[in-house]
Amino acid sequence: MYEVIIIGGGPAGMTAAVYAARKRMNALIITKEFGGQPMWTMDIENYMGYQFVTGPELMEKFDEQVRKFPIEIKYEEVTGLEAKADGTFTVICADGQYQAKVVIIASGKRPRRLKVPGEVEFTGRGVSYCATCDGPLFAGKAVAVIGGGNSALQAAIEVSAFAAKVYLISLHGYKADPIVIEKLNELERPVIELMGYTTKEIKGSQAVEKLVAANNATGELSELEVQGIFVEIGLEPNSEYCKGLLDFNEYREVVTDCRTRTGLPGLFAAGDVTNGPDKQIVIAAGDGAKAALVAYEYLLHKRSQS
Known part of the structure; x- marks a missing residue:
């Protein structure tokens, strides 16, 4: 039996693993792959210690640090999580249980x-x-980016360096930081903005050829000839495996207190899967460190009572 199992290999999971290892805890990471969301991010300008770094570069540094410790890693998908009567937990994967x-x-x-x-x-x-990941594949082609938040605008800025034409389609308007909107407006080759449009259908034969969008005010349909479509309409938590075991909010995020504790003793949560108000790499990493330290404290307290 492990002292701690960490589910996830993004900034929160990797940081938790390092802090657990430094406390000499017998730890196991279970993850489909290392890196998490930063692997999809090219420009990171707000992670302390780096004026500028790409997501893959930053996660490579995280990975290097994790591998300096004797932390066991299993590349599997978690399908279930059970709380046992004795206060321990079973993590269920397709290839086994831990x-x-x-x-x-x-x-x-x-x-x-x-x-x-x-x-x-x-x-x-x-x-x-x-x-x-895929922007360079569409060099010289027409693409559409769907969404109105930071990730959508950043995607449009990024692919504009490769694509011949970029449509930016949003339901209402932009919900992005002023600095991101400013960068979008400064592009030498402006994107074609379709605000107040809903994507209705994607058409093609062997690959994407057209995107059908409807004007929300008039209902009029437009067919855009594009070869690539980048969907940037937000994220949803990977929390299905603990449904019924923990409290979720309306977005299916795991509810935690300020010390990363869930409603179940011995079960902690960190990073973007939680109900924390801001989703940032630095916050996820901080959550991971906090979760490992609080988990260590929890085990010490349990030992003193036994």
């Missing part, structure tokens, strides 16, 4: 889907959820 005295949930979030006809069929064939 027991721990405490668990830190740090499984982050994933891109939200449009849920329109053609999206699933053309994922990987023109539909993408990562401009950083």
